[in-house]
Amino acid sequence: MNKKNLWGVLIVLLISSLVLYFDLRATPMATLKAAAGQIIPWRLVLVFLAMALSYVCEALILRLLATKRPGTAKRSFWSYLRIPLIQALFNGITPMATGGQPSQLAAMVEMGMAGGRATSILMMKFICYQLVVLFAYLTAFIFGFHFVAGKFSALAIFIFLGFALHVFSIILLLLAMFAHNWTVKAVKKVMKLLGRIFGQERAQAWEKSTLEQVESFYKESQALKAEKKKLWGVVLLTVGQLLCYYSAPYLALRALGQPVDYVQVTLMTILIIMFMAVIPLPGASGGAEFSFQTLFASFISQPGVVVLAMFLWRFATYFFGMILGIFGWSFKPAKLRD
Template sequence: MLLVGLGIFGYSLRNVKLSSLLRDLANLRWQWFIIALVCICMYLILESLVVKTFMADRLSSFTFKDAVRVPLIEQLFNGITPFSTGGQPAQLIAMLQSGVDAGQASSVLLMKFVVYQAMIVVSFIISLLIGFHYIAEKLQALSLLVIFGFLVHFTVIVGLLMIMYWHSFTKKVVNLCIAPGKWFMSADRFVKMKLNLDTKIDSFYQESLKIKSEGVKMLRVCLLTICQLAFYYLIPYFIMRSLGVTGLNLVMVTSLHILIVMIISLFPIPGGAGGAEYSFSVLFSSFIGTNSKLVLAMILWRLLTYYFGMFAGMFALMIKPDKKI
């Protein structure tokens, strides 16, 4: 992924004079860039607080250091797997290394995922109302991706809510949807798949009962998660300020970044490589006057939102958890 990233950066710089890029970098207003760096750090710290909040009454020996390892390792494995599929199992292994029971760890990660998805959908709805018309005018193809991305995330949260509140009905719907699978696989394989799905739905339903019984804790986690996302979504604004870009609309820039994140989630390449850089360049080109500044802004944004987490995750892998025997 590092080689892919270097290739994309090199391609983006093909029409940029090195002297212009170095001049923009030399004139960088570091105070604004440091704020952007603080934002990504706060994003990771707040996610650590979410994990710690869930674990507070489950395992007293689970320290904040153990909690910090979880999102950092998640960032690494999200960044190197298609559709960020490696993040969840990597978090589970990190919690097992800290002495957390597998069932408790799965429960915590499940609740964390539900809250995160819900807050993402809320953020997307707000950003669609504010910034979608801009994308529709700027590039119609991106607007279609945004709609599709929103539908994917919305379907996920609706599916989770259906399991939580209409458990039996959801099982019937799922079984109906997988029924055509009988035509393409052996009977034994189909039965195993059906039993596996039923088990997962039942497991999630049991965990959802715990979620509904911990209202105060869930409210606290929701507030932490929305603050976490806010810090992440603000990063492009501070990067552009560090490059001397003025007259920016904070709400519009933040809304566009939310929509970019939605688009990235649709690309099967790890980290949305290629699609992320292209989306950023297209949507923020009207805010940044010169091509060299636009490319530099894209590189700085990618370094903070993607590579910073990956390297932090590599470092977290080398740190031993505070496991108590």
């Protein structure tokens, strides 16, 4: 990793350390010890196993999209598994997870795949992921948002903004997929308007880049629709990937002996992830911890349990992935050309 990435790691560690420090300082040590004494070891293992399985599901998605075509090189499973691990690392150290997609592309090129082919695979995965995420967000918003809005109005505003941001981006994606001609016309009209504000030369560059993305999305969506078995395989694996990821807080609370409801905790988890979407810091540091404690403290009476559950959740879903990502970046597979 370069110096810029190392600075990202240091900033994340600093913010997370400060958050943990203030949490631990506000919670008596005796309370934390009592909560730690409730840990059930085999259930604790399940937290990390769930996250490992989420990375395995994502690796299987990539392998499914990359293989079963004539001339495709027979690459090891590690070649595909290291890609989501590297994504977890760069998602964690860049603001709003902007480094995840470029790092995946770099890892796929590094294992010998052509850049165009790698971009195509990542785009197909992104399309399926966004469609599944849309269903998850709509479900959480319909059945869980009223709970947050009724008790934590300030937090609810940011969750709504995160939800709106995701839905808007998914609507644009769906328009590019299913209303291609209308989308192209809309892009040209918007860029014409922006040209009056920022200058024609800059607007033309934006228009060219945007239309290339629209064409690419449309092309890949048509290719994906033509391979229905592969499409359903990717969708099912994406559901498995997200279920494993969303289950981490529930498993952390169960590891601490809490008799919590899976559906309720999972809905709260998805709302937390919506809130994290509007935090501009790497890994949404600070905001993630705050939202977790705010929501789960409402139905868990033991403050020590909430703090430890938050720490287990963040370590499993965030730092665990970053640690694995460093190994993934360090141990490169054989470079095989298609």
